[in-house]
Amino acid sequence: MSKIIPEFIVKKNEDKCINCKVCVRQCSEEVYKYFEDFDLIRIYDDKCVGCHRCDLMCPTDALTITKNNSQYKENSHWDNYTIKSIKKQAETGGMILTGSGNDKPYTSYWDRILLDASQVTNPAIDPIREPMELRTYLGKKSDKLSIKEENGEIFLETELSPQLKIETPIMFSAMSYGSISLNTCESLASAASKLGTFYNTGEGGLHKKLYKYGKNTIGQVASGRFGVHTDYLNACAAIEIKIGQGAKPGIGGHLPGEKVTVEISQTRMMPPGTDAISPAPHHDIYSIEDLKQLIALIKEATDYEKPVLVKIAAVHNSAAIASGIARAGADVIVIDGFRGGTGAAPSVIRDNTGIPIEVALAVIDQRLRDESIRNDVSIVAAGGIRSSADAVKAIALGADAVYIGTAALVAMGCTLCQKCYKGKCNWGLTTQDPVLTRRLNPAIGSQNLVNLVNSWSLEIKEIIGSMGINAIEALRGNRYRLRGIGLSDVESDILGIEHAGM
Amino acid sequence: MNKLCREKDISGCSIFGLINTDGEKVSGRVITDAISVMHDRSNGLGGGFSGYGIYPEYPDEYAFHLFFDSIKAKEETEDLMNKNFLIEYDEKIRTDNSVNLPNKPLLWRYFLKNRNILTKEGEREETFRVVMDINNNIDGAYVISSGKNMGVFKGVGFPEDISKFYRLEEYSGYTWTAHGRFPTNTPGWWGGAHPFGLLDWTIVHNGEISSYDANRRYLEMYGYRCNLVTDTEVITYLFDYLVRKNNLSLPLASKVISSPMWEDIDRMDKKERELLKALRITYGGALLTGPFSVILGFENGIMGLGDRLKLRPFIVGKNENTVYMSSEECAIRKISPELDSVYRPRGGEFTIAMLDECYE
Numbered sequence: 074m075s076k077i078i079p080e081f082i083v084k085k086n087e088d089k090c091i092n093c094k095v096c097v098r099q100c101s102e103e104v105y106k107y108f109e110d111f112d113l114i115r116i117y118d119d120k121c122v123g124c125h126r127c128d129l130m131c132p133t134d135a136l137t138i139t140k141n142n143s144q145y146k147e148n149s150h151w152d153n154y155t156i157k158s159i160k161k162q163a164e165t166g167g168m169i170l171t172g173s174g175n176d177k178p179y180t181s182y183w184d185r186i187l188l189d190a191s192q193v194t195n196p197a198i199d200p201i202r203e204p205m206e207l208r209t210y211l212g213k214k215s216d217k218l219s220i221k222e223e224n225g226e227i228f229l230e231t232e233l234s235p236q237l238k239i240e241t242p243i244m245f246s247a248m249s250y251g252s253i254s255l256n257t258c259e260s261l262a263s264a265a266s267k268l269g270t271f272y273n274t275g276e277g278g279l280h281k282k283l284y285k286y287g288k289n290t291i292g293q294v295a296s297g298r299f300g301v302h303t304d305y306l307n308a309c310a311a312i313e314i315k316i317g318q319g320a321k322p323g324i325g326g327h328l329p330g331e332k333v334t335v336e337i338s339q340t341r342m343m344p345p346g347t348d349a350i351s352p353a354p355h356h357d358i359y360s361i362e363d364l365k366q367l368i369a370l371i372k373e374a375t376d377y378e379k380p381v382l383v384k385i386a387a388v389h390n391s392a393a394i395a396s397g398i399a400r401a402g403a404d405v406i407v408i409d410g411f412r413g414g415t416g417a418a419p420s421v422i423r424d425n426t427g428i429p430i431e432v433a434l435a436v437i438d439q440r441l442r443d444e445s446i447r448n449d450v451s452i453v454a455a456g457g458i459r460s461s462a463d464a465v466k467a468i469a470l471g472a473d474a475v476y477i478g479t480a481a482l483v484a485m486g487c488t489l490c491q492k493c494y495k496g497k498c499n500w501g502l503t504t505q506d507p508v509l510t511r512r513l514n515p516a517i518g519s520q521n522l523v524n525l526v527n528s529w530s531l532e533i534k535e536i537i538g539s540m541g542i543n544a545i546e547a548l549r550g551n552r553y554r555l556r557g558i559g560l561s562d563v564e565s566d567i568l569g570i571e572h573a574g575m
Numbered sequence: 576m577n578k579l580c581r582e583k584d585i586s587g588c589s590i591f592g593l594i595n596t597d598g599e600k601v602s603g604r605v606i607t608d609a610i611s612v613m614h615d616r617s618n619g620l621g622g623g624f625s626g627y628g629i630y631p632e633y634p635d636e637y638a639f640h641l642f643f644d645s646i647k648a649k650e651e652t653e654d655l656m657n658k659n660f661l662i663e664y665d666e667k668i669r670t671d672n673s674v675n676l677p678n679k680p681l682l683w684r685y686f687l688k689n690r691n692i693l694t695k696e697g698e699r700e701e702t703f704r705v706v707m708d709i710n711n712n713i714d715g716a717y718v719i720s721s722g723k724n725m726g727v728f729k730g731v732g733f734p735e736d737i738s739k740f741y742r743l744e745e746y747s748g749y750t751w752t753a754h755g756r757f758p759t760n761t762p763g764w765w766g767g768a769h770p771f772g773l774l775d776w777t778i779v780h781n782g783e784i785s786s787y788d789a790n791r792r793y794l795e796m797y798g799y800r801c802n803l804v805t806d807t808e809v810i811t812y813l814f815d816y817l818v819r820k821n822n823l824s825l826p827l828a829s830k831v832i833s834s835p836m837w838e839d840i841d842r843m844d845k846k847e848r849e850l851l852k853a854l855r856i857t858y859g860g861a862l863l864t865g866p867f868s869v870i871l872g873f874e875n876g877i878m879g880l881g882d883r884l885k886l887r888p889f890i891v892g893k894n895e896n897t898v899y900m901s902s903e904e905c906a907i908r909k910i911s912p913e914l915d916s917v918y919r920p921r922g923g924e925f926t927i928a929m930l931d932e933c934y935e
Contacts, residue, residue, distance in 0.1 A: 194587060195783040195865050196886055203884055204836045210856045217821050218857050220850070227827075229850045236856060445796045448860075540785055541866070543884065544834070546859035547786030554788065 077160050078153075079119040082141045083127075089135035090114075096127040096136060101497040101509055124490035126499035158420070171420040172493030172503065174320055174412045174457055174479055181412075182431035182564070183463045187573055189554040191541040198543050200534035206544040207530055209474055211451040212236035212380045212404045234404060235380045237291075237311055240269035241530040242468060242545055245522070246409075246455050246476030247293050247315065247384070249275030251328045251337050251349060252416030252493070253482075254510035255282065257502050260485055260518025262286035267519070268526050273476070276315060276326060276351055278340040284308050291382065294371065296325055297351030299341035303374060311405075312371050313382035314364070316355070319413025319456035322386030322427045326351040327417060332496050332505050365401035372402075380404035387411060387433030387456065388426075392440035398450070399441060405451045407476065408433050412457025414479040416503055417494030430456040431470065435568045438471025438550060447550075461532035470568065471550045484525040485518040588769070588781035589616035589734075589755040592870035592877045592900040593910075596931050599896070600628055603743030603751065609899075609906045610753040611735040616781075616902060621756025621768035622737040623729025625720065625777040625872050626748035634724045636663050636686035637702050640772075642765055643681040644715030652709055652716045659705055660687035668728075674740040676732045680717075680765050684726065699774055699819060704798075706773060711800045717766045722775030722874070729754070729768035737768075749930065752872045754779040771807040774819070775874045778811045781902055782867025782887050793860025810869055813861050821858075825871075825927060829880050831858040833923035836883065870900050876929030885922030892917045898928035 083104060097105040097114060104120045105127070107113070121138065128136035144153045158169050191197040198205070213234040221228045245261045252275065259282065265272040266289040273291040274283075278300015283290070292309030294301050306312055317323065328337075328349035338345035358364050368381050383398045384407035385391065395406050410430020415423065434454045441447040454467040455476035464475045483489065486500035493503035501512030533545075542548050556573040557565050565572055591610045595601060603626060610622075630638050637660070643649045656662060668682040689698050706718045720727035725748075728741040734755040738744075754769040770777040784790065784806040791801045791809055797820065799812045810832075817828040831854050840851045855862070866886030871878045879900040881889045892899040892907040892914040899907040904917065920926050 191785065191865075195785055198884070204838065206837055208837050214857050214859075218823075218853055220823065220827065222824065227850060229853055231853065231857075233853055233856060442792055442796050447796060448857075541783075542785045542864045544786075544862055544864055546855075546862050547789050547864040549789055549859070550792050551786060551789040552792075554785075 077119070077157050078144055079121065079141050081118060081121040081123050082139050083116045083118050083121050084137045084139065085114070085116065086135045086137070089133045091133055091135075093132060095130050095132060099126050099130045099499065101499050101504075101506070122490045122492045123488075124492070124499045125488050168419040169421065170417055170494045171423055171491055172415060172417055172495075173489055173491045174414040175423050176491070177424050179411075179429070182429055182568065183459070183466055185558050185560055185564075186431070186466050186568070186570065187556045187558055188462070188465065188536060188540070189556065190539040195541045197541055198538040200531075200538045203538075203543060205534040205538055207241045207533060209239050209242045209545055210236040211239065211453070211473055213450060214448040216448060235311075235378055237271060237380055237405075238269070239271065239474060241526060241533070242472075242474035243464060243526050243529060244270050244291070244453070244474060244476050245272035245481050246413075246478035247273035247275040247291075247313065248416070248478055248482075249277030249293075249326075249328075250280055250340055251277040251332060251505075253503050254501060254505060254513065255280055255336070256510050256513045256515045257485060257518065258283060259515040260513065260522060261481065262290065263515065263519040264522035264526070265289040267523050270526070271310065273313060274309070277337070278342065279305050279308060280336065280340045294367075295351050296353070296355040297349060299343060299349060299351070302342070306371065306375050306379075309379070311380045311382060312375065313384055313407065314367060314371070314403075315384045316358070316364070317384065317386035317388075317409065318415060319386045319409030319411050319427055319430070320415035321418035321422045322388050323353055324418060324422050325353040329496070334505050337505065361397040361401055364398065368402045382407050382453070384409060384455075386413075387428045387430055389428060391428070391433045392436040395437040396440055396444055396446065399446050403450055405453055405473075406437070407453040407455055408437060409476075410434075410454070410456030413455055414482070415493075430454050430458075430467070432567055434467060434472055435470050439569055442550075461529035461536065464529065465533055465536050465548065466555060468545065468548050469551050469555050471552075473549060480525065481522055484521045485513060587616065587757040588779075589613035589902045589906070590753070590779040590781045590868065590870050590900075591902070591906050592750070592752040592779065592872065592879070593897055594750040594877050594928050594930070595897050596928060597896045598628070598749045598930050598932065600747035600749050601751070603738060603746045603748070605910055606751040606753045607735055607738035607743060609901070609910045610755055611733075612906045612909045613755055613901075613903055614733065614735070616757060617733060617755030618757045619733045619736075620731055620758050620763060621729070622732055622734030622754060623727060623768045623770050623779075624734070624738065624741075624743060624751060624753045625725065625727045625770045625772060625779075626743075626746050627725040627750035627775075627872060627874070628748040629726055629746045630686070630724045633663065633686040636688050637721055637723055638726050639685040639687060639721050640668065640719040640726050640728070641683045641685070642717045642719055643683060646681070648713055648715035649681065649683065651713045655709060655713065656685065656687060656705065659690055659701055661690055662686070663688055669742060670740050671742050674732070674736055676730055676736065676740055678731060678763060678765065696819075702774060703815070707798065707800055710802055719766070720772030720777065722772065722777075725775055725777070725872075725874075727770050727772040727777060729770065730765045731763055731768060750872055750877055752777060752779045752870050752877065766803055767805060769805075769807050770872070771803070771805065771811045773811050773815055775872075776811050776815055777872040778807050778814070778869055780807045780810055780867060780869040782806065782869070782882065783865050784809065784863050784867060785865030786863055789860060790863065806867070810863065810867075813863070814871055817858065817861060825873075825878055826925060827854065829878070829925035830854055831861050832863050833880055833883050833925075834862050835923060868902065875933040876927060878928075879920065879926040881920060881922055881924065883923040890917065890919050891926050900926065900928075
């Protein structure tokens with residue numbers, strides 16, 4: 074018997090309840106149990122994760138999930154989360170696991186950055202009346218084009234490095250088949266193809282059913298090398314080498330055996346029912362020169378036709394690491410900030426390791442410029458991008474594009490209960506249970522994602538139009554259009570922006 | 576004074592340019608008459624001119640015009656110049672001090688020869704470096720122009736006052752450009768006036784670049800330092816970078832700076848599409864957005880260019896052997912009431928007029 078105070082209280086309004094038992098069937102956490110002999114539904118508050126599946130599905134709105142106000146005595150140092158963690162560990166002897174991104178109250182720099190707008194001296198541009206361009210090309214840019222003019226004809230002699238064309242600077246970040254369901258993968262894939270952008274396979278390989286979305290797929294090669302083979306590499310439009318993840322820098326992945334179904338085992342090329350463990354480092358990359366070899370290997374395997382992305386978690390010396398990655402031949406650097414999501418990570422890592430994406434992005438962009446190699450790579454910012462405003466701020470700080478993961482899941486139903494690691498996702502996203510995965514219809518999931526990205530794109534056009542900008546490249550690295558609010562001098566300097574009023 | 580001014584200069588303006596394509600020279604009086612018609616487009620806080628062909632006695636030397644805040648700055652500058660250059664001749668720029676202008680700096684011009692034997696590109700690169708060095712590293716010294724057989728005359732005042740102050744009617748050139756400034760955040764600083772010059776490039780510009788910091792940070796990767804915090808400076812450097820350092824022709828450089836829209840590029844035939852796509856992908860940091868019309872002066876001609884949406888006025892007129900470019904038609908009509916043709920370029924369209932001898 075656990076001695077931990079439940080986090081939520083589930084209240085059922087008996088006047089409204091029609092005893093239909095939807096809640097019993099909907100809750101995979103088994104909060105509700107029906108006793109036929111007594112014709113009674115019993116509620117186990119301690120099992121509730123606060124995902125709100127039951128109350129939203131209840132046909133008579135009879136259910137309310139509230140925070141349990143009966144908590145341990147208030148203490149600013151020994152808060153409830155800490156006490157509960159200690160108790161859980163005393164009971165189990167294990168690491169505390171969690172899902173999705175860091176939820177601790179660290180400074181969010183996005184919320185301390187304000188945008189500029191045009192007044193009088195420079196007309197704002199109305200995106201409804203004027204063309205407004207969001208198209209972005211990701212990949213290595215030549216420093217210089219060689220162009221010959223002969224007899225009035227112009228010949229382009231330089232061959233461009235492979236580029237990823239995206240119609241809006243928003244992509245879906247890596248979530249593996251295994252950590253999320255096939256329906257969820259398909260929603261992402263089909264949305265990416267409708268939007269003219271990319272989704273990312275994560276480290277779970279590519280299910281046969283999804284090969285048809287290859288043109289809009291970034292295939293990941295992570296330390297476990299699950300599902301990596303020639304067909305996979307060539308089916309994808311680009312390959313991402315995952316070095317680290319913002320939610321768990323320095324930590325590998327762990328997909329419990331229960332989640333490794335037959336289909337997942339086939340896609341990942343591993344025995345069913347066994348744990349899929351990806352090591353913390355790539356065991357063929359112990360240093361930057363090894364990374365260079367893997368990049369070269371992947372390019373060789375794909376005929377130098379596909380850009381190679383390298384994803385790192387935002388850590389203290391990201392700038393120097395990014396410079397090394399650019400020099401190792403990557404076409405795109407992905408930086409994943411400490412708010413980035415995860416299917417499963419030890420809380421202690423997720424909540425304490427890494428740095429904010431805003432900071433990492435600012436220093437990496439500046440470092441690459443200081444070394445005159447910013448054009449050698451594109452930068453994709455990831456990890457906790459919540460809105461079009463965050464995306465605009467990221468691009469103005471120096472990103473070429475952003476990845477969204479958590480926001481995409483929320484669009485498909487996620488309510489951020491942070492229990493992805495349990496494999497019981499009531500919204501059918503981070504689960505392989507066939508009863509639960511059916512809850513996401515890929516056609517609807519895809520449409521929700523398309524709607525989300527389209528609305529953000531409209532908002533980005535509105536924002537840059539208000540700044541008098543009509544092409545996204547004119548926003549990129551345009552930090553002059555940002556101002557800090559409530560930032561110290563050090564913070565302003567690191568972000569490379571002036572304070573409001575300057 | 577303004578070495579590390581961090582507030583960006585914002586101004587509206589009038590611009591004017593003329594070239595006699597036969598290479599016949601006209602007095603600075605002519606362009607003064609034209610720009611002064613657009614008096615109301617400036618507010619007395621900046622005016623300036625550039626003339627080409629004005630120093631026939633020193634055609635092969637780099638003509639440096641400098642503003643000094645102090646004698647010390649002048650001495651340091653000369654020490655620096657002496658490392659790379661032979662100062663063939665130097666003098667105080669002659670002025671009419673009956674014109675009452677504020678904050679006048681010490682104005683000096685030098686005619687410089689490279690000490691080392693270099694290729695033409697090498698000479699220009701060395702000169703570029705010296706200009707950057709002086710502007711960045713010597714407190715109170717600003718190189719205002721640094722091309723051959725040309726010069727920039729500018730300051731704080733209405734253009735007609737600046738012209739009188741510099742006794743512009745005593746110079747004659749085959750190309751002239753002029754600028755009247757309407758800054759909204761005025762440092763009242765002479766270096767902030769236009770035209771901006773680097774080597775034989777000069778820019779007069781009406782507008783405000785909303786992409787400024789994207790362009791500045793792009794240029795700073797290639798050795799440019801944008802200390803004057805003006806759009807004009809950035810535009811000049813962009814042309815220098817694209818044309819001198821990347822060997823793009825002026826038309827192609829203008830396709831980078833005022834790139835066609837993607838939807839137009841997508842519709843082009845394959846060869847043109849691939850070229851413009853490559854230009855835009857490669858030189859995306861050089862795309863200018865926001866309203867502007869500029870006149871770029873160079874050794875052999877002038878080029879007019881507007882923003883992609885045509886958010887600032889710009890008009891081109893031609894009469895016999897002279898091509899005029901202006902913010903407003905009235906300024907052209909003032910000095911050439913009869914015109915063979917008048918043309919209003921579309922957004923992003925460039926207009927080039929060059930000396931006849933330079934056409935192949």
